[in-house]
Amino acid sequence: MDIVKVSGKNNKHKVLMYAISTCAWCKMAKNFLKNNHIEYEYIDVDLCSEEDKEKIRQDILKRGGHLSYPAIVIDDKIVINGFRKDKISEALEI
Amino acid sequence: MITLEKVRQRAESDAKTYGYYLHPDPDFLKDLLEGLKRNEERYGYPSCPCRLASGKFELDRDIICPCDYRDPDVQEYGACYCALYVRKDLYEGKTPILPVPERRPMEKQVRTYGTAVAQSALEKPAEKAEVTPQESAAEIKLKLWYCKQCGYVVFREEPPYICPICKAKRELFAEIKIHVDIRG
Ligand code: SF4
Numbered sequence: 222m223d224i225v226k227v228s229g230k231n232n233k234h235k236v237l238m239y240a241i242s243t244c245a246w247c248k249m250a251k252n253f254l255k256n257n258h259i260e261y262e263y264i265d266v267d268l269c270s271e272e273d274k275e276k277i278r279q280d281i282l283k284r285g286g287h288l289s290y291p292a293i294v295i296d297d298k299i300v301i302n303g304f305r306k307d308k309i310s311e312a313l314e315i
Numbered sequence: 316m317i318t319l320e321k322v323r324q325r326a327e328s329d330a331k332t333y334g335y336y337l338h339p340d341p342d343f344l345k346d347l348l349e350g351l352k353r354n355e356e357r358y359g360y361p362s363c364p365c366r367l368a369s370g371k372f373e374l375d376r377d378i379i380c381p382c383d384y385r386d387p388d389v390q391e392y393g394a395c396y397c398a399l400y401v402r403k404d405l406y407e408g409k410t411p412i413l414p415v416p417e418r419r420p421m422e423k424q425v426r427t428y429g430t431a432v433a434q435s436a437l438e439k440p441a442e443k444a445e446v447t448p449q450e451s452a453a454e455i456k457l458k459l460w461y462c463k464q465c466g467y468v469v470f471r472e473e474p475p476y477i478c479p480i481c482k483a484k485r486e487l488f489a490e491i492k493i494h495v496d497i498r499g
Binding site: 241242243244245246247248249266267271272274275277278287288289290302303304305 | 346354364365429
């Protein structure tokens with residue numbers, strides 16, 4: 222699985238974004254995190270192997286999320302589906 | 316090879332036909348059009364840039380742009396799931412463009428995942444294969460549906476949410492059952 226790490230000054234929370242490489246909302250979310258200096262990792266799910274896609278599906282559902290992207294997992298606990306700026310800001314305290 | 320210009324023209328003419336607008340932000344719009352182009356190149360059809368495709372036409376049919384969910388989403392939220400197509404008030408900035416919840420049914424979403432895993436499970440019927448939620452493309456049953464209001468006919472798994480011709484709701488679609496009777 223190709224996990225891309227984006228470094229940033231703010232590493233208060235563990236942030237993992239499941240994204241689609243062609244998705245404009247995912248790109249917006251990636252830029253939002255970057256512009257707010259949030260350290261995060263992302264995985265472009267469409268570029269993963271079938272086995273990894275299946276693992277990702279299980280991971281998102283296990284955490285109570287939906288299969289829509291971006292799916293942002295914060296501190297291994299909550300999943301925020303979609304680029305919901307207010308929810309993301311609240312969870313990341315920014 | 317498909318050009319970005321061609322993808323743009325296709326979206327523009329489709330928006331015009333339906334009275335929709337394309338996303339007002341040129342950068343965001345370009346990202347979506349590039350996503351459609353990329354999908355057409357890698358899958359052979361322009362599947363939705365913001366959704367995970369399986370790469371199998373039968374499984375992705377409902378998310379080929381313009382997807383089955385566009386018309387009901389524009390009607391309800393003012394934008395399609397990707398916000399490629401938007402309503403006039405959103406285009407003009409009178410209403411904000413917010414993320415649209417996924418309307419695609421869960422059973423169709425899960426088919427996209429681990430299609431190869433499901434495939435290998437199918438190939439080994441002797442062992443007790445782990446149950447995966449995927450269905451193989453062959454199991455999808457296509458049916459004929461007609462719009463009781465205008466007579467439009469489609470050959471799909473399910474009838475459309477909104478008739479593309481007369482805008483009648485899904486409830487106005489009925490299945491066409493064909494009986495072949497061979498006698499004599
Ligand atoms: S959500 Fe919009 S961009 Fe995506 S396939 Fe449907 S109509 Fe096309």
